[in-house]
Amino acid sequence: MITAARVKLYPNEGPKILLEKHFGSCRFVYNHFLAKRDEYYITHKNNEKSSLNYFDTANMLIELKKEKPWLYEINSQSLQMSLRFLDNAFRNFFHKNAEHPKFRIKGRNEYFAVPQHIKIQGNRIYFPKFSEGIYFMGSKEKLSEIKDINQIIITKDSGYYYCSIIYENEEELPEKKPLSEDNSVGIDLGIEKFATLSNGIAIENPGFIKKVEKRIKRLQKQLSKKENGSKNRRKHILKLQKEYMKLRNMREDFDDKISTAIAKRYNTIVIEDLNVHGMMQNHHISKSLNDVSFYSFKQKLLYKSDKYGKNMIEIGRFDPSSKICPSCGNIKHDLKLSDRIYHCNVCGLTIDRDHNASKNIRKIGLIKVGLVRSELTPVEIATSGLYGIYPYRQRSLRWKEAPML
Structure with missing residues (x-):
């Protein structure tokens, strides 16, 4: 199993200068060949070969190093890895999985990769051009015992240096536990309450942005x-970056703790697919949505469910989880976003809106995997509007008689 460990580096003055040279040179190579690939496409788009690939740019890098002798100070494989990252960015663009690659900006997202010749002894890591090694801290694992290191990625964040060590782990993921209706839970994510579970547990939104917003505004001013x-100005930018780093760390710590607790407790976890990108277009809630970081939480929950051998089910974003009554199956078509209490006009059930949605999410997910079976016939499914979710007809439907011919 491929895993990673992230440690904090404490370089001396000499290695720190060399690290900065690596960041700048890898960024220069990335931007230089991004411009070359765009220029080549413009001039050759009607030819049989309309674009450059990794091997073309790797050959061009040899000539570039002759023109720019200072590139010889940098690990050659790190420069080649920048071309790999650029080629992957174009592949994702061609497959319509990402936007067109953008130029890297100094001071933002600084990184470079080292794919080979890495050695760890004690609390020092050695790689090409850094023969004296760099001291690190922050890992609970005995990294010096790692035999197969795939690569390392050095990053810089708010003036601090970090190293992500990617390596082969002999441990295998545990087998998935059987799907269970009894030990299952549905999760409804929201802004007012971060998560509401189908068993009634509500996790409040910590509102991290409110805790640091005043300091960030003051520093920006x-x-x-x-x-x-x-x-x-450079010192002040560093202070502002550290405040944003604190905000990211608080969010990641919260997501880690909540996802771990849920993954350890339940064997079957059901969550809904949210159109976060579309929701972010609403400027009234975009700030709050960015603060709760739904996507990060779902990714961590997926990773933890695999780690502990649990099952995670994702239902569709258009499944009617909020408007259905969990007692009688009535669909309340006039339910508004501002209605925080769900009141059924048919059976009279009154329940919290988020709790109601989490109960429906759980049931829809269990039907999806076959743990709960619908008793509706295909005709009833088509006419009720419930799509086989509940074993009864929708009572709120009003039928019109066909006109007499």
Whole structure:
């Protein structure tokens, strides 16, 4: 199993300067060949070979290093890995999985990769051009015992240096536990409450942005008064970056703890697919949506469910989880987003809107995997509007008699 460990690096002054050179050179190579590939496509788009690939740019890199001798100070494989990242970005663009690659900007998303000749001894990591090694801390695992290291990725965040060590782990993922209706839970994600479980447990939204918003606004106001290019401006940018890093760390810590607790407790977890991108277009809730980080939570929950051998089921985003009554199956078509309490006009059930949605999410997911079977006939499914979710007809439907001919 391929796994990764992230550690914090503590380089001395010499290695720190060399790390900065690696960041800048890899960024330069990435941007240079991004421009070359775009230029080549414009001039050759009607030819049989309309674009450059990794091997073309790798050959061109040899000539570029002759023109720019300072590139010889950098690990050659790290420069080649920048071309790999660029080629992967274009592949994702061609397959319509991402936008057109963008130029990398200094000070943002600084990184470079080292694919070979990596050695760990004690709390020092050695790789090409860093023969003295760099001291690291932050891993609970004995990294010096790792035999097969696939690659390492060095990153810089808010003035700190980190190393992600990707390696082969002899441990295998546990077998999935049997799907269970008794030990299952449905999860409804929201803004007012971060998550509501089908058993009634509600997890409040911590509202991390509110805890640091005042400090960020104050720093941004002070930054606007600093002179461009001055040392004070660079120092202030670093302070602002550290505040944003604290905000990211708080969110990641919260998502880790909640996803771990749910994955350990339940064998079958049902969650709904949310159109987060579409929801972010609403400027009234976009800030709150960004703060709760639904996508990050779902990715962590998926990873933890695999780690502990649990089952995760995802239902469709258009399944009527909020509008259905869990007691009688009535669909309340006039339910508004502002209605926080669900009141059924047929059976009189009154229930919290989020709790109602989580109960329906759980049932839809169990039907999807066959743990709960619908007793509707195909004709009843087509005419009721329930799509086989509940074993009864929708009572709120009003039928019209066909006109006499």
